Amino acid sequence: MRTNRPTMLAPNPIEFFRREGYLVLPGFRSPQAVAALRARAGTIIDAFDPTESRSVFTTREQALASDDWFLDSVARIRCFFEEEAFAADGSLRQDKQLSINKIGHALHDLDPVFDAFSRGPDLAALARDLGLVQPLIWQSMYIFKQPGIGGEVGWHQDATFLHTEPLSVTTFWFALEDATLDNGCLWVQPGGHRGPLRELFVRAGRRVDKLRLDDTPWPTREQAIPLEVPAGTLVCFHGLLPHYSAPNRSPVSRHAYTLHATCASARWSGSNWLQRGPQDPPLRGF
Numbered sequence: 001m002r003t004n005r006p007t008m009l010a011p012n013p014i015e016f017f018r019r020e021g022y023l024v025l026p027g028f029r030s031p032q033a034v035a036a037l038r039a040r041a042g043t044i045i046d047a048f049d050p051t052e053s054r055s056v057f058t059t060r061e062q063a064l065a066s067d068d069w070f071l072d073s074v075a076r077i078r079c080f081f082e083e084e085a086f087a088a089d090g091s092l093r094q095d096k097q098l099s100i101n102k103i104g105h106a107l108h109d110l111d112p113v114f115d116a117f118s119r120g121p122d123l124a125a126l127a128r129d130l131g132l133v134q135p136l137i138w139q140s141m142y143i144f145k146q147p148g149i150g151g152e153v154g155w156h157q158d159a160t161f162l163h164t165e166p167l168s169v170t171t172f173w174f175a176l177e178d179a180t181l182d183n184g185c186l187w188v189q190p191g192g193h194r195g196p197l198r199e200l201f202v203r204a205g206r207r208v209d210k211l212r213l214d215d216t217p218w219p220t221r222e223q224a225i226p227l228e229v230p231a232g233t234l235v236c237f238h239g240l241l242p243h244y245s246a247p248n249r250s251p252v253s254r255h256a257y258t259l260h261a262t263c264a265s266a267r268w269s270g271s272n273w274l275q276r277g278p279q280d281p282p283l284r285g286f
């Protein structure tokens with residue numbers, strides 16, 4: 001197995017990003033900023049009435065089709081349950097705070113604490129260095145990877161879900177807790193962003209489908225490396241970089257916060273599941 005250590009010390013981070021398709025920046029956000037975001041997420045879950053929706057988030061095929069709770073979360077703040085959150089009788093198997101898979105998808109535009117965390121001159125400069133000349137942040141997700149039941153996120157490329165022509169989506173993934181092999185850290189395929197886009201998530205009205213574009217296989221375990229990173233680390237990756245995370249069977253959660261940004265000069269696909277209308281908050285950068 002290859003080690004991820006050299007990425008921490010890359011002498012030329014931008015050149016490293018272009019070659020490997022990702023970048024690990026430890027200490028990008030302070031412990032105080034991380035604590036504020038975690039506390040805010042807890043408040044949002046406290047206020048969430050679980051009888052409002054039993055919507056779960058899963059990456060399994062077709063599971064998202066016709067889920068209104070998901071499709072209408074584009075410009076809202078909504079909680080999604082872990083797939084394994086419920087007992088056979090429909091009751092929660094553990095506390096509500098330990099049952100949520102993620103919160104999405106407009107935290108960065110609607111919540112002041114998330115807005116502050118998601119923007120600033122440091123991120124604006126980094127985005128520019130990574131090639132986003134006119135960045136637009138399309139979505140934000142707070143991901144919990146709950147202890148014991150945190151679901152697997154299978155191999156995928158983020159450009160599958162956030163497509164532009166030319167491709168421009170770039171992911172900003174913040175570790176809010178130490179991410180380890182035990183609690184389901186990210187795995188990436190170094191250099192894998194030079195391969196083709198394999199799948200495309202296409203929305204038509206209230207229906208979404210995943211189309212197969214290319215039969216290139218997903219990376220083997222030997223081609224992938226785990227990104228074990230401490231809380232406060234920012235991991236950036238290219239929209240074509242294959243990545244995945246294992247289920248979390250450990251007693252420790254693995255909170256993370258992600259932003260997905262594109263370049264305004266690229267054309268946002270009309271078939272993307274996420275579309276903002278005139279009634280929604282306007283798109284902004286960093």
Ligand code: FE2
Pocket residue numbers: 156157158243
């Ligand atoms: Fe992803």
